[in-house]
Amino acid sequence: MDKSYFSTQSGTNWARPHAAIHREMLGMASKRAMPRVAIDAEMQGMARNQVEIAMRLSWEAFSGTRQSAVFSPLSIQLVLGMVAAGMRESERENLLQFLGGRSTETLSRFASEVVERVFEDSSPVGGPKLSVAYGAWIERTMTLKPAFKRMVEEEYKAAAKLVDFKNKPSEVVNQVNKWVKKETNGLIDRVVSPRDITTLTMLVLANALYFKGAWAPVWVPFMTSNKDQFIGMYEGFKVLQLRYKPGGDLDRSFSMCFFLPNERDGLRGLMERACFDAEFLNCHLPYKKVPVGQFRIPKFKILSKFIDLAKRLDNLGVPLGCLSEVAEDESIPLSKIIQKAIVEVNEEGTEAAAVTVMHLCTCKRRSSPPKYVDFVADHPFMFIIREEVTRVVLFVGQVINPQDR
Numbered sequence: 001m002d003k004s005y006f007s008t009q010s011g012t013n014w015a016r017p018h019a020a021i022h023r024e025m026l027g028m029a030s031k032r033a034m035p036r037v038a039i040d041a042e043m044q045g046m047a048r049n050q051v052e053i054a055m056r057l058s059w060e061a062f063s064g065t066r067q068s069a070v071f072s073p074l075s076i077q078l079v080l081g082m083v084a085a086g087m088r089e090s091e092r093e094n095l096l097q098f099l100g101g102r103s104t105e106t107l108s109r110f111a112s113e114v115v116e117r118v119f120e121d122s123s124p125v126g127g128p129k130l131s132v133a134y135g136a137w138i139e140r141t142m143t144l145k146p147a148f149k150r151m152v153e154e155e156y157k158a159a160a161k162l163v164d165f166k167n168k169p170s171e172v173v174n175q176v177n178k179w180v181k182k183e184t185n186g187l188i189d190r191v192v193s194p195r196d197i198t199t200l201t202m203l204v205l206a207n208a209l210y211f212k213g214a215w216a217p218v219w220v221p222f223m224t225s226n227k228d229q230f231i232g233m234y235e236g237f238k239v240l241q242l243r244y245k246p247g248g249d250l251d252r253s254f255s256m257c258f259f260l261p262n263e264r265d266g267l268r269g270l271m272e273r274a275c276f277d278a279e280f281l282n283c284h285l286p287y288k289k290v291p292v293g294q295f296r297i298p299k300f301k302i303l304s305k306f307i308d309l310a311k312r313l314d315n316l317g318v319p320l321g322c323l324s325e326v327a328e329d330e331s332i333p334l335s336k337i338i339q340k341a342i343v344e345v346n347e348e349g350t351e352a353a354a355v356t357v358m359h360l361c362t363c364k365r366r367s368s369p370p371k372y373v374d375f376v377a378d379h380p381f382m383f384i385i386r387e388e389v390t391r392v393v394l395f396v397g398q399v400i401n402p403q404d405r
Helices: 022-026 041-062 073-085 089-099 104-118 146-155 169-183 267-276 309-315
Strands: 005-009 069-071 129-139 159-163 201-214 229-234 237-243 254-261 292-298 300-306 322-327 330-345 349-361 373-376 381-387 393-399
Touching: 041 069, 041 073, 041 089, 041 104, 041 267, 041 309, 041 393, 069 300, 069 330, 069 349, 073 089, 073 104, 073 129, 073 146, 073 201, 073 330, 073 349, 073 393, 089 104, 104 129, 104 146, 129 146, 129 169, 146 159, 146 322, 159 169, 169 201, 169 349, 201 330, 201 393, 229 292, 229 373, 237 373, 254 267, 267 381, 300 393, 309 330, 330 393, 349 393
Parallel strands: 129 159, 292 373
Antiparallel strands: 005 292, 069 393, 129 201, 201 349, 229 237, 237 254, 254 381, 300 330, 322 330, 330 349, 381 393
């Protein structure tokens, strides 16, 4: 057996991951998380918008890429929320429309009420380990406008630091990378270099996301299992959904979905459908378990870096320009937006992280499945990691050469 796969075949003893319905796991938890207060209608709308925005950003990020890649659209969306707070009202309208918020306060509420809810760590009750963090490094000679300072420090709870870009840019590089390593649990150790942060830099804004979840129920390597899988069959592709162990978390359910085109060269067309149809994800997720014949998913680890995200946003019709509401008597042009993301999938579960850094210088009907469904991911496929209750998309990726993992 190819050791790069965790797999199963009817009648064999090969290893296989399997999903369990959320409510089946609730009775197994020894601890219970307190139910959370429901989010209001406006925030529910923001969460729905996030999915469409996430897929549009992912399509643009992967444009021209012929390699396996992973990207966190949520991470850049959160940084753009802080950027919007630094723009003049007349200039931020386009960005607000793109992000689906009526004001910068709406965007900060989404970050504090929805994203904080999604990323509340549930490892103490046996669920996924999660974290979200914001950072801001500010030139010490620059005076921030009170409204921007309050938004960054109070609404986003960014770890804001006054630094000396003009005389010690290399020290700031080290500070940012040290923060990155800490907030991603060591998965990403650096994201900026001296070429990115110079004596001309005035402000750096950053977001970091971390996720680590175990398959539900607890995965035991090379176990024998005859359980069915959540697989949906659609026109031209199949979708497998693997759920993560929720522990005692009553209000959230995380999953990873694999979108496998029937044709070996069908990934690009499938991704285009997924990224430009607002209801694609919700209309193409498995709703019941089916018997499985052959079943193989590759283990993989992907590290990606995107260094031209400002240009990608411009391609989407969202030029950012200068931030005139950041500092007193000064307009600061945006220089670059960088993201680094990583994901590792194996028999035990998934670990993923992403960091986005911005710096500024001066529904189709389902067909009935056959008796047994094969799901052999031995050719290019797309994957997403999302939270099922809010439907927020955390990570999107593509695996081009699954047999080389």
